[in-house]
Amino acid sequence: MPEGDTVWNTARVLERALAGDVLTGSDFRVPQLATTRLAGWTVAGSGSRGKHLLLRLTKTGETPRTLHSHLRMDGAWRAYAPGERWSGRPAHLIRVVVRTARSVAVGYHLHEVALIPTADEERLVGHLGPDLLGPDWDPAEAVRRISARPDVTVAEALLDQRNLAGIGNLYKAETLFLRGVWPWTPVAKVGDLTGMVELAQKLVASNRGRWTQTTTGSLRRGTTSYVYGRRAQPCRRCGTAIEKADTDERITYWCPRCQPRTD
Template identity: 50%
Template sequence: MPEGDTLFLAATRLREALAGRVLTMTDLRVPRLATVDLSGRRVTAVVPRGKHLLTRIEGGWTLHTHLRMDGQWRIHPVGEPWDGGPDWQIRAVLGTEEGAAVGYRLPVVELLRSDAEGQVVGHLGPDLLGPDWDPAEALRRLLAIPGRPVGEALLDQRVMAGVGNVYRCELCFLRGVTPWTPVGELAQPDRLIDLAQRALDANKLRHGHITTGDTRPGRQHWVYGRAGRPCLRCGTPVCVTERAEASRERVGYWCPSCQRGPSPSPSPSPPPRSRRAGPPRR
């Protein structure tokens, strides 16, 4: 799934295109909402919450969408062809006089009352990029189960909202532990929380998740996506796990020299890379 900074950028671009503007047409291509017409209503806000997008519309309505693996919102000015995929992949269209926001391959499209947003995002922990960010609360939630692997805890959006698999691998590398290290064995876990917030904040208004400070292709990440290639810090080949389909465990990357702690047997070859959805394109 996209990381929280990707959703922050997507929300920023949707907000620029829609907030304060009156909808001239809506087309929600899911059976339950096929007859809904929100035209004539003004978009009041576009809010990211972890990996969720909440588009608030005049009259007390919220369009809730989630990108998951392949979803994407694209912004198209009037007269520009829609090029995010074939028409049958479109799940939502919000049109204004200036153009249209088109949602492709969206697995979640829900319309709910704005005062009921807690039903879809109320379970989330403090948002790393949100106004509710609370490092003390995130730390409390992280340490609640001391025997839990840190990589698993980082992906749990109930601990803190926004970390995906890229940051899970990179944060563990930067703290010198494997993703399978029990949370209770972390030294200075508050530094992991702080690092997570700073990493997402640094990338929230640009494409990609640069954790090395180096924007050159192939050098943006310390270990993520670098299976079999030399660690950028010590030169040891980076290890990767096979995806455990039965348990839905994410593929893990780690350096066996720079990171200490338990680890599974590495895969002899990197797994196939899936395409990650990006933020709306102008």
């Protein structure tokens, strides 16, 4: 699942490709927007909120609009030059195409695609907690939200976008490893939630602006994570085999020695 830094990077790709330009055409391959035409609208900018993408549009005499999309597990946006072959994904996965004189942006396997008045963005993203990469980032507020459900496991609390927006399975697993916390520890038994959310924010922010995600500081293949994606491999700290649990897309990796079980 794309995490906050990937979504932030995608928003920057769309910003560079489209911002300030007038759309010359659009093609929506989702039923609710199949007849929508955006030619003549200007791309005011592109932003992200947690894992949500927001492409903002303006047109003289019209109410500003926002094209909203969510990448979920396998969505992606790609930008191409006019006439360039679209090589990002199979054509049957295309959901949105927007064109300007200098760029074509293609959205593959997008979810929750909606075109709404920009003033109504909060209706789609207002439930989210502080954005790890946004100007609203507030560790105290994130901790307050997490602490409101003390019996929830800390792994679930970190993934809950209503608590803090932008963490997925990778940063969840890596944050818990670096803090030495067993993923199924109840929130009430976690000693330093502030330190935990601040570390998570630093990990996500450190990868902003690049596509290779690392929590170890190394960009070499096979060395970018401590536990994520390393089932049965030796822990980089103690040598114990990394374990993995996989339930309903909630993939968790941990070191049973560095993150001892608590009951």
